[in-house]
Amino acid sequence: MDITFEKVGYTYQKGTPFESRALYDIDLMIKEGSYTALVGHTGSGKSTLLQHLNALSKPTEGTVKIGDRVITSQTDNKNLKNIRKKVGIVFQFPEAQLFEETIARDIAFGPKNFGASEEEGKEIAKRMLPLVGLDESFMERSPFDLSGGQMRRVAIAGVLAMDPEVLVLDEPTAGLDPQGRKEMMEMFFGLHQQQNMTIVLVTHQMDDVANYADHMIILEKGTVVKQGEPREIFQDAEWLESKQLGVPAAVAFAGRLEKRLNRSFAKLPLTTAELAEQIAAWLPNLPKQTAQEKGGEDR
Amino acid sequence: MDKLIFGRYIPGTSWIHRLDPRAKLLATMFFIIIIFLANNWQTYLLLLLFTLLAVKLTDIKFSFFINGVKPMIWLILFTVVLQVLFTSGGETYFQWGPIMVTSQGLLNGVFIFCRFVLIIFMSTLLTLTTMPLSLTDAIEYLLRPLTKLKVPVYEIALMLSIALRFVPTLMDETEKIMNAQRARGVDFGEGNIFQQMKAIVPLLIPLFVSSFNRAEELATAMEARGYQGGEGRTKYRQLHWQTSDTIVMLTFAVLTGALIFLRN
Ligand SMILES: Nc1ncnc2c1ncn2[C@@H]1O[C@H](COP(=O)(O)OP(=O)(O)O)[C@@H](O)[C@H]1O
């Protein structure tokens, strides 16, 4: 299922003196099976954009196509449940949405709203817990007794439980410890790889973009200023720096190293793995050739 | 929330905006009292013109005042209909048991309607042109004599300003949680009354939880910054009574005089 934006604009509280334009002129496409990273400063409209992915917000201008459904400002608020089932959104700080007495019931809440029985719900909850790094002993505990990080995991499990085709994540790892962050990101990537789940990730971590995404969209002040393959976008480190967005650690390191040794990498390394690979490729030559001698060949 | 909250403050620099909140609060309360002096068309006309002049002076679109009336319209119409049907006197146009339509009844209906609308216009005017926090300051000031009677005025004022301060926060929060639950398949405002009540639970519980958490955090933060109660605290926002405020008060005195003179 593809999601396409055509000339989308969104204004909060349209028609009142408090109206504020959050999005304008947005054209983009989230292809089925892609892993899209959405980056931009706080207030650039990322969260507002996400709400259009499952018709929680309707565009005030333009059209959003979600699969075969077309959403415009005129669209009726009814019969959108099907979209909500297919596009799961993990909002920023999703732990705020927990409300049930037990963790199992909270995870099963989504599936039950989409027609699963009590039994099926329980079954799903049982399957989801290990996925987010919790075990079955949590099933009957209250979600309000958990630590912040554990609550986050339960909330994410609650969205995964709906078995969406498109998984939308709004800064899902903000505030988690480094280990938990890595586990989470690997888990999402696993879903992408194994179940071909389409993923849209909002993040400030360029390393996450480099490690996982195959498409990147940069928002600034409510509109798309650049989109394309991360590798191409990270090539222009200066442009990114000028937008105060930064580059992945590997790209920054590679840049420094290139300057220091005055030679260039054949292919820009995006991840630490790629970086290590390329440095290793250089190493046997280093003692024999000086940097200056090699420099000419690489360029 | 995409909806405009009834009576929400609209920033501006009109003459009315710049009045002292105490003057505006006193004037509004006074207006609600003297409106009961009106009992014929001359007095209502005077009040109507007075209110329209005040509305004009705010530089705020008239539709905002109309919006203030809208949520109350059924209550108003209900009261008006009761007035019309159960007032005797004057010429009788229709009678059926205790129910009748008389000229006096119709006139009373019109008056009651005017009274409601004028009161709503005036109180909307107060909240549209006065920052909620200024309003709390005014309330605190006006209640200050009650401290002598051991009424915890500072605390009441603090509670009021905290409550007002968190209204927008709570609305944001409500919207966020609603969105999160809608994304999990909840339909708010659909289905029969039981389904609708059931849909509220996933909204209310997170709101309560976060409000309690927030209250605790706020209390801790206040203590950490040395808050020890209102006694002897100085104010960041000072209230200044100016000539224009006195003019407002005098205008109201004149208005009251005129009402007493014109009423039957
Ligand atoms: N509920 C709302 N009402 C009015 N304006 C809003 C609301 N939510 C967000 N905005 C505004 O829309 C813009 C984009 O916000 P948001 O989408 O939350 O950005 P991001 O997620 O990139 O930080 C901001 O200027 C913000 O102030």
Ligand SMILES: [Mg+2]
């Ligand atoms: Mg955001």
